[in-house]
Amino acid sequence: MMLINICALKDNYIWILYTRNNSCIIVDPGISEIVINKIIQKKLCPKAILLTHEHQDHTDGVKIILEKYPEIVVFGPEEIKNCHVHQIVKAGDTIRLLNNNIDIFSTPGHTLGHISYYLKPYLFCGDTIFSSGCGRVFQNNYLYMYNSIQLIKSFPNQTILCCAHEYTLANLIFAMHILPKDRNLIKYYKKIKKKIFLKKNIFPCYLYNEKKVNIFMRTDEFYLKKWINFKKNKNSFEIFCYLRKYKDFFGAKRD
DSSP states (O other), X not given: OEEEEEEETTTEEEEEEEOTTOEEEXXXXXXXXXXXXXXXXXXXEEEEEEOOSSOHHHHTTHHHHHHHOTTOEEEEOGGGTXXXXXXXXXXXXXXXXXXXXXXXXXXXXXXXXXXXXXXXTEEEEEXXXXXXXXXXXXXXXXXXXXXXXXXXXXXXXXXXXXXXBOOHHHHHHHHHHHSTTOHHHHHHHHHHHHHHHTTOOOOOOBHHHHHHHOGGGOTTOHHHHHHTTOOTTOOXXXXXXXXXXHHHTTTOOOO
């Protein structure tokens, strides 16, 4: 399997996963032209589109892609059924594409019906988790988002997180505001800054590293509680809520 991440709409990622025989799937195409151009350039044969949630920056390209490739099958959650979706999928479902099983997981929080797709080692996690951060919580669904992050944490360490936005630098600036002396954060920040300067691809993003640099995955650490002056009896979920709400007002990008 080969993976392409396409930068679109300023900070979105659209993913294309393809095989040696050039069959491919497309994940969260917020726009169409750049996707179609990449498919033509690589001489790919698209088989399916996978959608994680209902927001337009993940779905607006579907209609035109289908006009170009009408045999594509579109998969998505119930909340997105009116966006050219052919097959509704939910947690516990498994779909067969590219001669592989793709498992569906419920990862609500950003939206109530948000799902993620797992084809080992790739987890297409939409707007649930980003490198060094997590998605904005809508409709006060903090417990859902917290549980979704805990679920992602339980995946194998070598899992590659295929996030739908590039917010890494902004996320690290926030994280270092919370933990200014954290060596892992400082080291990763320098690495990302260098990659951006050299115009190199930031991904892949491995779960084992995110457990070190993503403060939303570290909410059970006493070290983190100490730095934000929280009492020992505060639980991991309370820490998560504090951090996520704080980030909303930190001047970060729309996430």
